[in-house]
Amino acid sequence: MADARIVVLGAGPAGAATALGLRRLGYAVTVVSDWRRFAAIEGVSQRVLDGLRHAGLGAALAQATTSAARQVQWNGQQLRLNQECLLDRQRFDRALRDDLRRAGVEVIEGRVREVLREGGHRVRLDDGQVLRGDFLVEARGRQAPLAEGRLRGPETVSLLNLWQGAPGPAASAVESLADGWAWMARLADGRCYWQVTLDAGTASLPGKAQLAAYCAERRRASAQVLALFDEQALAPAQVYARSSTATLAYACAGDDWLRVGDAAMAVDPLSGNGIFQSLSSALQAPVVINTLLRRPEHAALAQRFHQTRIEQLFLRFARIGRDFYAQEQLRASAAFWAARRAWPDAQPVHAQAAWGAVTLERRPVLREDFVEEAEVVVTADQPLGVWHLHGVELAPVVRGVRAGLSLHELLRDRSAQQQAMVRRWLLEQGCV
Template identity: 65%
Template sequence: MTDVLILGAGPAGAAVALGLQRLGFGVRLVSEWRRFAAVEGVSQRVLEGLRQAGLSQALASAAAPSPRRVQWNGEGQSINQECLLDRPRFDAALRDDLRQAGIEVLEARVLKVESGDSGHRVQLDGGEVLSADFLVEARGRSAPLAGGRLRGPETLSLLNQWRDAPGRPGSAVESLPDGWAWMARLDDGRCYWQITLDAAARDLPPRDLLADYCAQRRRQSSLVSELFGDAALQAASLHARSSTAILFHEASGPNWLRVGDAAMAVDPLSGNGIFQSLSSALQAPAVINTLLRNPERAELARRFHQRRVEHLFHRFARTGRDFYALEQRWPDQPFWRERSTWPDAEPLHAEADIGRLRVERAPVIQGDLIEEREVVITADQPLGVWHLDGTELAPIVRALQAGRLGEALAGLAPEARRKVQGWLLAQGYRP
């Protein structure tokens, strides 16, 4: 039997595979190639996540930073940059990283998964049946939607692609009365434009007329005219996909785990999908290692994974909500009204309050396992902070609350003391 079988070789599946291999597990991946070409704009934190995961070939596939224009709430800006990722090239680089690590990637489509307490049987389209002790679901939004889940406003994205003359790369985003559009051109002339709308929009035409509909929308945009040539005004190839935010209430079981978009998928305006995929995948090897090698801590490991998946989801969802709320020209339009208030009214960042610090026991990553330790709960870190560059914070906070902070700080090395004092000040401590 294969020790661990991972379904999906995107950034989440690849990061989990490399992490598990380093822990000594036998790993095998099953993945289809992406069914449509796409490009994504990513930030430096995504590149750092790829570096941390050991995905060096995927990291090298990113283009150099290029300018991004923003037209939002009637105002235009050109103050930041993003790195464009050609997804076909990026996906091939992910497979190169896996092959260089000696991890097998089987190109096949999964037809059926049968799971039970004793393991999993996965039937592939070529007739082969694989068995595994542990299963990782990393097929992104295409993963089966079994189980309870929270869904955001139903959202549809229409992606168009065409080719123009080679030129300077760049990207842009603009708000529209009924949605928003993101667009990019690569230096080899490939062009992408995606409009995101409410899935129940009344003026959407039948599927066979969507390409013409998108071309008409592009003709109405001055930003499209500036970024692309005349080819952007014609009908182009089209791929329709759901962009609805989804959070699974159960992201793990005794012998399975959901990671990346298969655990929680966010609205594309909320944050880069690759970043959130890596965020949940980088913690997964320690969770799986605990489930398989320390089953007595299974509940603790699963709670750790679920809490962090939910925390990431709500952080990204609130980021998207605040971006939507910045567009105030069409407050009565259903698209903007629903998304500017979802998922809740909680602030993205809570104000620091030294009086709200408290110490609790919670699951943390210790080495390659999940353990329970004392952490400090803050206004902005509801999951708790265990240590600051190796200095445990719970004893510091207990000393503060007991009026013995000076004594606790005196026992630290100068550099550690300076960092802890800075952290306390950031939490609202005023000596």
């Protein structure tokens, strides 16, 4: 179905990366997206910039130009941790749309009212416009309709506060609190942001009319706020409440639909950058969709590939967040911290290598533009398997080493750099 009509709901990082990848594969793609309803900024790391570059989102990448000194108050310690780039999300979202239009993707700005299955997918917008697609990509983030059956972490809510302060050097900070934690940032033009993240079930929050005063009172009690902002930070500001509960959809792929980004898995904001997570879950999507449409006989393989990688990404980010929470030992017994320092499980982020546990198995892999099956090396730290390392297929190497062959014999036709990479990888797996 090379002429399939593909509709992507959502033009955030995940939706945009998926749409661009599909366009490169020759598909006609229509993206539907509503505008962000409130101003926000987001701190991003170098790996986010690398992900945007890899996805071809050049205009969006250009928005990550504001570096900010970052301070951390955690477990009773005051730390200065390098810098992070601050993104104005409204400008960033506009740049994503510009990237899509330049690539020949049709972008429709509007709110989706309903999606029906009628010989494909029928999408009706608020203005009455109706779109039809053979394939649907759900990329509306946390606003996407809930999937049937989901894994949920501790129920969490974030209160974002915005106000205008005096211009000054861009800066950001994060601090732990008795019942949660707060992230804050100031742009050079004086726009200020403070977000507190709390347990949705146990936080004693006032009614909507009193939220601004409640948040202002909490800011007045923070030494970090007093150090970062001017006196305007002590007054009530605009407040937006939003869920930040970690969630994983149990079904992220079907024969003619796919979930990507936060619509598939949304992690706790402490676990890592949301944009990086969205990109990570979406970069594989175009090849998965291409397989579903052009090689339907491999549909089950493609769906398994997408689902297992979404699940592994989710667990990795969730465990990173768990370990950050566990570092706050001074508050370990408080309800907020106790619930999060042990979720989702006790498995380490990086499992200890064991050469005896390394196995060879057939698993789905990405081969050029399709999902196919190949023999991969499964390790403690890579449960989905590793197929290639810098262009070297690893399964024959592992089999040869176990048969007593030397690396020189196995890699004689490879470059010195490739040989060094494989040798280092074998040592990391405990092969001595």
